[in-house]
Amino acid sequence: MSSRWFSMVVDAHDHRRLARWWAEVLDYRVVHEEMNKTMIADVSFPPDGIDTGRRTVKAEPAGPGILFVATAEGTRPSGGRIHLDLNPGDHDAELERLLDMGARHVQKGNRPSGSMMLADPEGNTFCVMTPIRQAEAPEL
Numbered sequence: 281m282s283s284r285w286f287s288m289v290v291d292a293h294d295h296r297r298l299a300r301w302w303a304e305v306l307d308y309r310v311v312h313e314e315m316n317k318t319m320i321a322d323v324s325f326p327p328d329g330i331d332t333g334r335r336t337v338k339a340e341p342a343g344p345g346i347l348f349v350a351t352a353e354g355t356r357p358s359g360g361r362i363h364l365d366l367n368p369g370d371h372d373a374e375l376e377r378l379l380d381m382g383a384r385h386v387q388k389g390n391r392p393s394g395s396m397m398l399a400d401p402e403g404n405t406f407c408v409m410t411p412i413r414q415a416e417a418p419e420l
Contacts, residue, residue: 321345
């Protein structure tokens with residue numbers, strides 16, 4: 281038996297705000313929220329589910345979610361404990377969109393590929409890669 285990736289956990293000072301920021305970046309939706317945590321995921325169903333006439337089929341995440349957990353100021357290392365690699369359709373347009381949303385430059389990638397290291401509004405780092413088409417993606 282094997283395990284499947286369910287979610288990635290991110291420490292956040294304001295878990296609701298950061299979850300919504302990442303939901304907008306990734307075109308995800310908030311799928312669960314409590315006082316000290318918020319989860320987002322890629323959901324292929326409408327937010328209220330689909331009414332089949334006999335019952336409502338609720339949305340199921342199409343892939344792993346990201347869980348943002350409340351932490352107190354000063355309880356995590358600079359830059360956070362996570363790192364996401366984003367594969368954009370249009371590198372330059374996505375960089376512009378993310379910077380307009382409040383991301384900031386941290387450093388340019390060391391590779392000639394042009395990947396860029398950015399930080400979200402709470403300083404968690406992530407990379408915007410040069411687009412990789414599905415056919416080019418390396419097998420894992």
